Each structure stands twice: as structure tokens, then as C-alpha cells.
Amino acid sequence: MRHVIALDVGGTGMKAALVGADGTLLHEARRATGRDRGADAVVASILDFAADLRAHGQAHLGRPAEAAGLAVPGIVDAERGIAVYAANLGWRDVPLRGLLAERLGGVPVALGHDVRTGGLAEGRIGAGRGADRFLFVPLGTGIAGAIGIDGTIEAGAHGCAGEIGHVVVRPGGPECGCGRRGCLETLASASAVTRAWAAASGDPGADAADCAKAVESGDPAALRVWQDAVDALADGLVTALTLLDPRTLIIGGGLAEAGETLFTPLRAAVEERVTFQQLPDIVPAALGDTAGCLGAGLLAWDLLTEVTA
Numbered sequence: 001m002r003h004v005i006a007l008d009v010g011g012t013g014m015k016a017a018l019v020g021a022d023g024t025l026l027h028e029a030r031r032a033t034g035r036d037r038g039a040d041a042v043v044a045s046i047l048d049f050a051a052d053l054r055a056h057g058q059a060h061l062g063r064p065a066e067a068a069g070l071a072v073p074g075i076v077d078a079e080r081g082i083a084v085y086a087a088n089l090g091w092r093d094v095p096l097r098g099l100l101a102e103r104l105g106g107v108p109v110a111l112g113h114d115v116r117t118g119g120l121a122e123g124r125i126g127a128g129r130g131a132d133r134f135l136f137v138p139l140g141t142g143i144a145g146a147i148g149i150d151g152t153i154e155a156g157a158h159g160c161a162g163e164i165g166h167v168v169v170r171p172g173g174p175e176c177g178c179g180r181r182g183c184l185e186t187l188a189s190a191s192a193v194t195r196a197w198a199a200a201s202g203d204p205g206a207d208a209a210d211c212a213k214a215v216e217s218g219d220p221a222a223l224r225v226w227q228d229a230v231d232a233l234a235d236g237l238v239t240a241l242t243l244l245d246p247r248t249l250i251i252g253g254g255l256a257e258a259g260e261t262l263f264t265p266l267r268a269a270v271e272e273r274v275t276f277q278q279l280p281d282i283v284p285a286a287l288g289d290t291a292g293c294l295g296a297g298l299l300a301w302d303l304l305t306e307v308t309a
């Protein structure tokens with residue numbers, strides 16, 4: 001059966017699948033990145049994993065994969081196929097697309113940024129299915145974004161479009177890893193809410209999910225922490241929707257798992273802030289942590305469609 005390899009590389013783990021032409025997952029696997037052994041070891045793990053997936057296809061699906069899609073964190077130059085920078089993996093200028101193509105016997109390979117690749121899947125086959133213009137914003141350790149236009153993701157001139165997490169929403173606010181202060185991700189990421197709630201509750205082990213539970217039980221301190229994050233998030237999102245005018249705004253990541261505890265006040269806070277802008281549908285992501293892998297599969301199939309078109 002015709003299929004492609006889809007690989008999503010995270011900080012500590014990799015998710016992979018063999019994906020059929022209709023998007024069916026024919027085989028799924030997970031493996032550690034081995035990042036404790038250094039940047040080169042991670043690259044070797046990826047190449048070995050892909051080679052094993054190719055062998056699996058050959059053995060169980062009657063033929064090897066025809067293409068591969070690879071989603072990686074950090075800064076990605078998709079055009080040139082280079083993983084430019086990834087702090088958590090220790091990468092600088094790794095020519096991943098070429099390395100992977102070589103290892104897989106010369107099949108076409110697409111390299112994508114993890115969040116934009118996940119956004120591609122959410123937009124085409126997940127929560128944004130059918131939306132011509134969408135914005136995908138996962139609230140995790142940090143906050144990133146994927147700008148969806150007619151079924152593809154706008155990467156920008158330098159591969160950095162969509163980084164809404166570094167829009168300053170509270171000038172002079174908390175220090176951000178990017179070097180500025182008051183960036184959205186220092187206030188409204190799952191990590192930011194975890195930090196704020198650990199401090200406010202006096203429990204150093206408390207996290208964002210605990211904060212959401214405390215909000216649900218009406219704890220006033222939790223409500224304050226939560227509303228601060230929601231307000232910051234709404235400020236950032238209104239900036240984005242003023243620029244992009246999306247039809248659908250897809251919110252994912254760990255914080256979105258709070259469901260209506262997040263979405264009800266968030267919709268209200270966004271609505272409060274818009275004046276002339278049209279309100280988008282604000283919906284939870286649908287694909288969870290498989291979005292990156294599914295998106296990598298779409299990138300790979302797109303290569304084959306382009307070739308035959």
C-alpha cells in the first residue's frame with residue numbers, strides 16, 4: 001500500500017507514523033530522542049527511526065515509503081531543509097532534509113516547524129477543517145502560532161511567522177527567554193500559569209491544571225491568576241486577529257485542556273476588546289499531541305502531489 005513516513009520530533013520524545021494516501025495511520029511508533037547524549041545523537045536517532053519505519057513499510061505494507069515529512073522544534077528553514085536552531089536539542093544549522101533523504105534512499109523529504117506543521121493538520125483535518133483562514137495557537141511551555149491560508153501555513157520570509165508568544169502585551173512585565181519583557185508567553189502559557197499558581201497557592205508542586213481545578217471550585221486566588229492569564233491572552237489574540245482577520249481561532253496545548261474553564265472567559269475577553277474587527281470562531285484544537293505527526297504526513301503527501309501534478 002502506498003504510504004509516507006511522518007515524524008514529529010519533540011524535546012524528549014519522537015512520534016512517528018506511516019500514513020496512507022487518505023490520511024489513515026497504518027502504523028504508529030514512539031521513541032526517545034536521546035538528547036542526553038548530545039545534538040548529534042538526536043540526529044542519529046531520527047535517521048535510525050526513519051530507516052526502521054521504511055523497513056517496516058517494506059515488510060508489512062509491501063513497499064517502502066514514497067516520501068517523508070519531518071516536524072522539528074526551534075527555528076526551521078523549510079525552504080532550504082535546515083534546522084537552523086533548537087535550544088532544547090542543541091542544534092545549529094543541521095541539514096536535516098538532505099540527511100534524511102539520503103538515509104531513505106533519495107525519496108522526497110519535507111522539513112517543517114513543529115507548531116506550524118501541527119497547525120497545518122489542525123487547519124486541514126482537525127478543528128479548522130474547511131476554514132480558509134485560521135490561526136492556530138498552542139499554549140504549552142511557550143506560545144507559538146501557525147497562520148493558515150487556503151490549506152497551507154504562511155511561514156514568513158525567514159521561517160518565523162506566527163510567533164505570537166513574543167508579542168509584548170505587558171511592557172516591563174516578566175523577563176522572556178527572547179530577551180524582552182512582558183511577552184505573551186511569559187503570562188499566558190501553561191508554564192506561566194503554573195509559575196503564577198505555584199506562587200499564589202504556596203504549593204511549589206501546583207501546576208496550571210491544578211489552577212484550572214481551583215478555578216472550577218471557585219477559589220478566588222485561582223480566579224485572579226486565571227483571569228490575569230486570560231486577559232493577557234485576549235490582548236495578544238486581538239492583536240493577531242486585527243492583523244490577520246482569521247475565520248477560526250484554534251487554541252491548543254496544555255492550557256486548552258481546561259476546556260470551557262478557559263474558553264468561556266477567553267471568548268468574553270476577546271469580545272470585550274474588539275471594536276470593528278469581526279469575531280472569529282474560537283475553538284479548542286482537536287488533534288492533541290498527534291497534530292505534529294499528522295501534519296508531517298500531510299507535508300510528505302503534498303510533495304508527492306506536487307510531483308505528479
Ligand SMILES: [Zn+2]
Nearest residue numbers: 166176178183
Ligand atoms: Zn519573548
